Amino acid sequence: xxxxxxxxxxxxxxxxxxxxxxxxxxxxxxxxxxxxxxxxxxxxxxxxxxxxxxxxxxxxxxxxxxxxxxxxxxxxxxxxxxxxxxxxxxxxxxxxxxxxxxxxxxxxxxxxxxxxxxxxxxxxxxxxxxxxxxxxxxxxxxxxxxxxxxxxxxxxxxxxxxxxxxxxxxxxxxxxxxxxxxxxxxxxxxxx
Numbered sequence: 002x003x004x005x006x007x008x009x010x011x012x013x014x015x016x017x018x019x020x021x022x023x024x025x026x027x028x029x030x031x032x033x034x035x036x037x038x039x040x041x042x043x044x045x046x047x048x049x050x051x052x053x054x055x056x057x058x059x060x061x062x063x064x065x066x067x068x069x070x071x072x073x074x075x076x077x078x079x080x081x082x083x084x085x086x087x088x089x090x091x092x093x094x095x096x097x098x099x100x101x102x103x104x105x106x107x108x109x110x111x112x113x114x115x116x117x118x119x120x121x122x123x124x125x126x127x128x129x130x131x132x133x134x135x136x137x138x139x140x141x142x143x144x145x146x147x148x149x150x151x152x153x154x155x156x157x158x159x160x161x162x163x164x165x166x167x168x169x170x171x172x173x174x175x176x177x178x179x180x181x182x183x184x185x186x187x188x189x190x191x192x193x
Contacts, residue, residue, distance in 0.1 A: 011059035022177050023053055030057045033173040034064045038106070043144040043169035047151045048177030054147040055110055061145055062108050070143075072106035078116050085124050098128075102135040105143065112148040113155070126159045137165045144169065151176045 013031060018024050026046060033044045044061060046054045062072050080101075087094045101107060113121045113129065136142045146166065148155070152174060156163030167174070 009063060011056045012063055013060045016053065016056055016060055026053065026057050026175050026177065029173055029175050030061050034061045037173050038065065038143045041140045041169070042173055043146065043166065044173045045146045045148075045152055045166055045170040046175045046177070047148045047155075048175075050149055052177045054177070058108055058110065058145050058147050062106060065106055065143070070105050072108060073101065073104040075101060075107060075109050077109055077111045078114050081125060081128055082116070084128055098131060101132055103139075103142070105141075106145065107132070107136065107142070108145040108147075110147050112146050113150060113158075114148070121158065126162065130159070130162050133162050133165050137169060146170070 013027070013034075016023075016027055018027055030044065030046075033042065037044065038061075044058070046057065048054065059074075062074070066072055084094065084097060087097065109132075113125060115121060115125070133144075136144050144166075150158075152163060152167055152170075155166065
């Protein structure tokens with residue numbers, strides 16, 4: 002799990018369910034880990050920052066790694082920035098990209114999030130399309146995605162990417178409404 006970049010502390014057992022949206026997210030994620038990933042499906046969760054998206058996706062990965070699968074954890078903002086910077090070093094770029102494309106399970110955390118908070122660029126969409134399309138065409142590859150964007154918004158921004166994700170994750174698709182009350186990093190702190 003360390004080699005894959007996965008936080009071993011995030012499990013289904015310690016995911017705290019306080020609200021209806023968390024209960025649904027937990028149920029869909031657990032079903033995906035048990036049934037969906039073996040049937041060629043993907044998992045997509047979008048919505049409010051701090052609502053447990055990374056925890057629940059990591060819980061899925063932790064369970065699948067324990068079952069002997071190989072996974073890689075990709076933090077979109079840092080990894081995409083590195084890849085875009087090495088695009089002129091063709092051989093190195095292709096090796097890194099193929100590692101993302103071919104890993105049995107790829108978890109893309111905070112997909113399309115930029116460090117500066119600006120909208121994703123055409124370079125972001127080009128890179129993401131290469132990864133998503135490759136994995137879409139290879140039915141045995143499992144893809145898990147978290148994003149602050151709803152899948153509807155992803156489709157509006159880039160239909161080719163969004164529709165592929167939708168087709169593969171339609172049975173395992175969750176959106177947590179954007180609401181500061183759902184950011185448990187903020188609401189779990191006592192007022193000082």
